[in-house]
Amino acid sequence: xxxxxxxGAIMAAGTMVSRVTGxxxxxxxAAAIGTTLLGDAYNVAYQIPFILFDLLIGGMLxxxxxxxxxxxxxxxxxxxxxxxxxxxxxxxxxxxxxxxxGVLLARPIIELYTSDLSPRGVEVAATxxxxxxxxIAFFGLGAIAGAILNTRxxxxxxxxxxxxxxxxxxxxxxxxxxxxxxxxxxxEVTAGELALLGLGTTAxxxxxxxxxxxxLHRAGFRFRPRFDFRGSGLGELAKLGGxxxxxxxxxxxxxxxxxxxxxxxxVRAAAxxxxxxxxxxxxxxAYQLFQLPYGIIAVSVIxxxxxxxxxFAAEGRFDSVxxxxxxxxxxxxxxxxxxxxxxxxLGPAVTVLIFSHGANSxxxxxxxxxxxxxxxxxLVPFSLFQLLLRVFYALGDTRxxxxxxxGNATFNATLSVLLYLVLPxxxxxxxxxxxxxxxxxxxxxxTWMLASRRVGGLGGRHVLEGLGRMYGAAxxxxxxxxxxxxxxxxLLGLGTxxxIVMLAAGGGLGAAxxxxxxxxxxxxxxxxIVGLVAGRLAR
Numbered sequence: 001x002x003x004x005x006x007x008g009a010i011m012a013a014g015t016m017v018s019r020v021t022g023x024x025x026x027x028x029x030a031a032a033i034g035t036t037l038l039g040d041a042y043n044v045a046y047q048i049p050f051i052l053f054d055l056l057i058g059g060m061l062x063x064x065x066x067x068x069x070x071x072x073x074x075x076x077x078x079x080x081x082x083x084x085x086x087x088x089x090x091x092x093x094x095x096x097x098x099x100x101x102g103v104l105l106a107r108p109i110i111e112l113y114t115s116d117l118s119p120r121g122v123e124v125a126a127t128x129x130x131x132x133x134x135x136i137a138f139f140g141l142g143a144i145a146g147a148i149l150n151t152r153x154x155x156x157x158x159x160x161x162x163x164x165x166x167x168x169x170x171x172x173x174x175x176x177x178x179x180x181x182x183x184x185x186x187x188e189v190t191a192g193e194l195a196l197l198g199l200g201t202t203a204x205x206x207x208x209x210x211x212x213x214x215x216l217h218r219a220g221f222r223f224r225p226r227f228d229f230r231g232s233g234l235g236e237l238a239k240l241g242g243x244x245x246x247x248x249x250x251x252x253x254x255x256x257x258x259x260x261x262x263x264x265x266x267v268r269a270a271a272x273x274x275x276x277x278x279x280x281x282x283x284x285x286a287y288q289l290f291q292l293p294y295g296i297i298a299v300s301v302i303x304x305x306x307x308x309x310x311x312f313a314a315e316g317r318f319d320s321v322x323x324x325x326x327x328x329x330x331x332x333x334x335x336x337x338x339x340x341x342x343x344x345x346l347g348p349a350v351t352v353l354i355f356s357h358g359a360n361s362x363x364x365x366x367x368x369x370x371x372x373x374x375x376x377x378x379l380v381p382f383s384l385f386q387l388l389l390r391v392f393y394a395l396g397d398t399r400x401x402x403x404x405x406x407g408n409a410t411f412n413a414t415l416s417v418l419l420y421l422v423l424p425x426x427x428x429x430x431x432x433x434x435x436x437x438x439x440x441x442x443x444x445x446x447t448w449m450l451a452s453r454r455v456g457g458l459g460g461r462h463v464l465e466g467l468g469r470m471y472g473a474a475x476x477x478x479x480x481x482x483x484x485x486x487x488x489x490x491l492l493g494l495g496t497x498x499x500i501v502m503l504a505a506g507g508g509l510g511a512a513x514x515x516x517x518x519x520x521x522x523x524x525x526x527x528x529i530v531g532l533v534a535g536r537l538a539r
Contacts, residue, residue, distance in 0.1 A: 017160065017163055018159060018160065018162040018163050018166065018295075019291075019292050019295055019296055021162075021163050021166035021167060021170070022162065022166050022288070023288070023289065023292070023354055024166070024170055025166040025169045025170045025173065026285060026288060026354070027354040027355060027357065028169075028170050028173035028174060028177070029042070029169070029173045030281075030285065030354075030355050030357075030358070030359075030360055031173070031177060031355075031357040031358025031359060031360060032173045032176045032177045032180070032358060032359065033176075033189075033197070033359060034281075034358075034359035034360055034364075035279075035281040035282055035285070035355070035359075035360055035364045035368070036186075036266070036270065036279070036281070037117075037118075037121055037186045037266070037267075037270070037279075038124065038185065038186040038189060039281035040114075040117070040121070040125075040263055040266055040279050040280045040281050041117070041121050041124040041125035041128065041186060042125075042128055042197060043280060043281050043284045044110065044113055044114055044125050044259060044263070044280060045110065045125045045126075045128035045129040045132055045198070046128075046132060046201065047113070047259075047284070048102070048106075048109055048110070048113070048129050048132065048133060049099075049102075049132055049133055049135040049136045049139065050139075051252055051255065052098055052102060052133075052136055065087070065144070065147050066147050066150060066151060066306055066307060066310065068083075069083070069084060069087070069147060069148060069151045070151050070307055070310045070311055070314070071310070071314055072084070073151060074311070074314060081221075082226060084148050084221065085223060085224055085225070085226045086226045086227075086228070086229055087144060088141075088144045088145075088148075088223060089225045089226050089227065090229060091140045091141075091143075091144050092137065092140060092141060094140070095136050095137045095139070095140035095141075096137045098136055099133055099134050099135075099136040099137045102129075102133040102136065103130050103133050103134065106126045106127075106129040106130045106133060107122065107126040109129065110122055110125045110126045110129055112256060113255075113256055113259045113260070114259065114260065114263045117263060117267070118186075120186060120187055121186055124186055124189060124194065127191070127194050127198070128194055128197060128198045129198075130198070131194070131195060131197075131198020131199050131201070131202060132198050132201050132202055134202055135201075135202050135205040138202075138205045138206050138208075138209040139205065139209075141209045141212075141213065142161065142205075142208055142209035142212040142213070145209075145212040145213055145215070145216040146158035146161075146212055148216060148219075148221060149212070149215060149216055149219060150307060151307055152219055154215070154219050157211065157212055157215035157216075158212065158215075160211075161208045161209075161211040161212050161215070162208055164204070164207040164208050164211050165204035165205055165207060165208040166204065167204075168200070168203050168204035168207050169200060169201055169204040171200075172196060172197065172200030172201065172203070172204075173200075175196065175200075176193065176196055176197060176200075177358065179193070179196070180193055246402040246405075247398065247401050247402040247405045248405075250402065250405040250406050250408075250409045251405055251408075251409055253409060253413070254408075254409035254412055254413050257413040257416060257417070258283070258412075258413075258416060258432060259280055261416055261417070261420045261428065261432060262279050262280040262283045262284075262428070262429055262432060263279050263280045264279075264420075265278060265279055265420065265425045265428035265429060266278055266279015266280060266281070266425075267279065268425035268428075269425040269426050269428075272424075272425055272426070274425065274426050278367060278425060278426050278428070278429055279429070282364075282367050282368045282371055282429050283371060283429045283432055283433065285351070285355065285368050286347075286351075286368050286369075286371035286372040286374075286375055286429075286433065287375060287433075289343075289347075289350060289351070289354075289368075289372050289375075290343065290372060290375035290376070290378070290379065293335070293336060293339035293340075293343070293379060294336070294379065294382065294383055294386075297332055297335045297336055297339070297383075298332045298336065298383040298386060298387065301328045301331055301332050301387075302328070302386065302387060302390055305324055305325070305327075305328045305387075305390065306390050306393065306394060308324055309321050309324050309325065309390060309391070309394035310393075310394045312324065312394070313394045313395050313396070318455055318456065321391070321394060321395075321455055322455050322456070322457070322458065322459075325387070325390070325391055325455075325458065326458065326459055326462075326463075328387055328390075329384065329387055329458075329463060330463070330466060330524070332383055332384075332387060333380065333383070333384075333463075333466065333467060333470060334470060334518070334523060336379055336380055336383050337380060337467065337470040337471060337474050338470075338473075338474045338477055338510070338511060338514040339379060340376050340377075340379035340380050340474075341376070341471075341474045341475075341477060341478040341481075342376075342477070342478070342481055342506075342507055342510055342511070343372060343373065343375070343376030343379065344373050344376035344377065344478070345373075345478055345481045345482050345485060345506070345510075346481055346485065346502060346503060346506055346507055347369040347370065347371075347372035347373035347376060348365070348366045348369030348370065348372075348373070348494060348499075349369070349485065349494070349498075349499040349502035349503050349506070349507075350369060350372065350499070350503065351365045351366065351368040351369035351372060352365045352366060352369065352494055352495065352496065352498075352499040353496060353499040353500060353503065355368055356495075356496065362494065362495065366494065367429075370430060371429050371430055371433045374430055374433035374434050374437060375433050375436065375437065377434075377437040378433075378436055378437035378440045378441075380467075381437075381440040381441045381443070381444040381445075382440045382444075384444045384448070385440055385443050385444040385447055388444065388447045388448055388451045389401050389404075389447070391451045391454065391455060391458075392451065392454070395454065395455075397454075400450060400454075404443065404446070404447055404450070407443070407446070408439060408440075408443045411439050411442060411443075412435055412436060412439040415435040415438060415439065416431070416432050416435040419431030419432065419434065419435055420432075448460060466523065469518070469521050469523055470518065470523060472517075472521065473514050473517035473518040473521055473523070474514055476513055476514075476517060477510040477511065477513045477514040477517075478510065480506065480509055480510045480513055481502075481506035481507060481509075481510035482506075483506075484501075484502060484505045484506035484509070484510075485502050485506055488501045488502045488505070488506070489502075
């Protein structure tokens with residue numbers, strides 16, 4: 001567990017800086033273009049490259065590519081170097097072609113992911129997409145470089161490189177504010193201003209990818225294009241990747257449903273006279289904030305855990321697979337549990353501090369915070385679900401996760417549509433967040449049962465006992481944060497100053513209470529984390 005903690009700490013530090021600068025970036029962009037129709041157009045266009053990249057490469061990174069590279073390193077006489085070169089060559093050829101095609105088909109792609117946008121809204125989103133879609137090729141280059149670095153136990157660069165991306169886009173957003181003055185009127189934005197937003201966003205990904213390529217070069221990897229794909233082992237990757245592609249494709253169908261429902265809700269809310277953003281942008285920003293504790297804690301542990309689990313599975317050491325998984329679950333939950341309860345209490349304080357500036361009102365920010373509170377319900381089950389999938393991936397099974405995804409997406413889409421039909425437009429985004437939370441509670445329970453059968457048990461009773469103790473320590477943490485929230489709102493209101501006090505006092509003291517209680521309750525993972533931090537501070 002100490003090894004996992006050390007590796008996780010290295011990545012968590014980079015991820016923390018990356019996520020903090022990422023939210024500063026989000027705050028700057030939100031201040032520049034708002035959370036209503038112009039914000040929706042930008043955020044839909046911004047998501048398209050991520051979606052297409054996930055469909056082609058991203059969905060296979062953790063499920064197929066990392067385990068395949070590990071096996072090639074163990075199997076091939078050259079340590080897998082030729083395999084890695086072929087893989088990068090193939091990925092670049094594929095993604096450059098898709099990026100080019102995406103630019104040509106930007107408008108119909110945007111129309112697929114939006115509903116009820118005006119012709120001007122579609123035009124703006126499509127224009128932004130044409131500038132942003134070339135990112136796909138750079139995503140691929142950086143992602144494959146990051147995967148190769150991870151298999152060499154080089155975790156720092158993939159976690160720190162996104163900071164460059166964020167800094168570039170922050171500069172772009174500030175430049176836009178200086179030039180335009182911060183307006184969210186989609187009818188007034190000019191072609192030059194759209195070019196600044198779109199090309200500036202792409203420049204951030206270019207900087208990130210270059211940093212990863214440099215790190216890979218320093219790790220000793222020398223890229224040489226190789227086109228001798230036949231008989232290279234990539235056929236096995238393609239076979240496994242087919243199910244990984246199906247997994248991502250299913251989720252993207254669900255994403256289409258969510259974006260259409262959320263954008264339609266935003267248009268309906270505006271027509272009903274709602275004076276704050278209640279469409280796709282609030283949902284997207286709340287989801288990004290929800291991902292902060294997951295990205296810092298769970299992703300760091302997963303990234304360190306998967307290569308080792310893949311090696312154990314390749315050697316037939318399933319007892320070690322179970323042990324590595326159990327250690328990861330306990331470590332993640334010991335930090336995710338208090339993060340979840342604090343999000344549910346302090347969500348609006350977080351979003352007022354970040355988003356109530358420029359083109360956004362305090363009401364815009366509070367609405368995002370309300371959605372974040374609902375997302376907080378999903379933090380623990382979502383993290384558990386992602387950890388459970390890695391059991392299948394380490395075993396080389398991408399088929400089962402694809403079927404799990406089908407059930408997950410179907411359940412979420414059905415519940416989302418039902419809530420869209422029964423809720424007023426101003427509450428639709430909150431309903432979509434609730435649908436997400438309920439879906440992952442159900443999915444985590446079902447996936448646990450399936451994974452447990454594959455490896456001969458996952459110690460569910462012990463995990464539940466541990467979670468019970470963690471929540472026992474988290475309840476007083478939440479109560480303290482809630483008391484600080486009530487007192488501060490009564491005395492100062494929910495403005496920027498009040499939000500700072502709520503987060504500093506409620507969040508800081510609440511987290512301290514959790515760690516003290518958890519340490520006294522002898523939760524071993526918390527004791528190890530406290531010991532690791534104390535050791536660092538003593539140096």
